[in-house]
Amino acid sequence: QITLKESGPTLVKPTQTLTLTCTFSGFSLSTSGVGVGWIRQPPGKALEWLALIYWNDDKRYSPSLKSRLTITKDTSKNQVVLTMTNMDPVDTATYYCAHSIHSSGWSFDYWGQGTLVTVSS
Amino acid sequence: QSVLTQPPSASGTPGQRVTISCSGSSSNIGSNTVNWYQQLPGTAPKLLIYSNNQRPSGVPDRFSGSKSGTSASLAISGLQSEDEADYYCAAWDDSLNGRDWVFGGGTKLTVL
Numbered sequence: 001q002i003t004l005k006e007s008g009p010t011l012v013k014p015t016q017t018l019t020l021t022c023t024f025s026g027f028s029l030s031t032s033g034v035g036v037g038w039i040r041q042p043p044g045k046a047l048e049w050l051a052l053i054y055w056n057d058d059k060r061y062s063p064s065l066k067s068r069l070t071i072t073k074d075t076s077k078n079q080v081v082l083t084m085t086n087m088d089p090v091d092t093a094t095y096y097c098a099h100s101i102h103s104s105g106w107s108f109d110y111w112g113q114g115t116l117v118t119v120s121s
Numbered sequence: 122q123s124v125l126t127q128p129p130s131a132s133g134t135p136g137q138r139v140t141i142s143c144s145g146s147s148s149n150i151g152s153n154t155v156n157w158y159q160q161l162p163g164t165a166p167k168l169l170i171y172s173n174n175q176r177p178s179g180v181p182d183r184f185s186g187s188k189s190g191t192s193a194s195l196a197i198s199g200l201q202s203e204d205e206a207d208y209y210c211a212a213w214d215d216s217l218n219g220r221d222w223v224f225g226g227g228t229k230l231t232v233l
Contacts, residue, residue, distance in 0.1 A: 037222070039166075039224075046123055046209065046224060046225070046226045046227045047158070047160075047166065047209050047211075047224045047227070048224065049211075049221070049222035049223065049224060052222070060219060060220070060221060060222075061221075062221060063216065063218070063221060096165055096166070104168070104171045104172070104175075104177065105154050105156065105171045105172035105175070106213070107156040107168055107171035107172070107211075108156075108158075108166075108168060108211075109168045109171070109177060110168075111165040111166055111167070112165065113165055114165050
């Protein structure tokens with residue numbers, strides 16, 4: 001059974017760096033054809049893809065946010081960490097991590113519950 | 122402004138068939154497969170359709186997907202009240218730097 005759970009601060013100040021951790025179980029990020037992505041959703045708005053890391057440590061970032069994002073994995077801990085620098089109130093959103101696998105067309109087939117991050121001074 | 126275009130809303134009565142469209146371009150839908158997600162109020166998105174028309178285990182066959190050219194559609198037959206949700210399409214977008222995921226703006230489905 002695949003599960004994912006996001007953790008991190010619920011409130012950050014403008015200009016600060018956000019660090020979110022995705023802790024997962026039921027799969028290994030060292031297995032070929034597996035990835036973990038981050039997607040966010042501002043209140044009342046659409047989903048926005050942020051980043052994706054693959055089993056082979058290949059990394060993809062949203063072009064519009066690439067300069068502010070870093071995604072890493074710790075296979076031994078079953079964790080993926082996303083950092084976003086220079087946070088702004090417009091970054092207020094629910095942040096989700098999700099499992100992705102080649103056999104499902106690299107779709108996001110399992111999602112965490114999400115964590116709401118508010119950016120405010 | 123989302124890369125993939127969806128109607129902001131759709132509606133239908135119980136038992137009816139409704140379709141939701143997703144329009145893109147040659148760099149995304151035109152050259153890659155489409156996935157659909159369902160987001161019930163207050164919950165995380167759930168994968169509904171992958172690779173244009175494949176249903177994950179557990180998704181009722183009332184839900185179906187199709188793709189033609191640079192557009193895709195999600196069809197829901199035998200509409201039920203529990204289908205009231207937001208629906209999002211997604212696809213890879215090919216750029217000079219590789220492939221990146223793009224989502225549609227979402228369609229809010231109301232069951233009347």
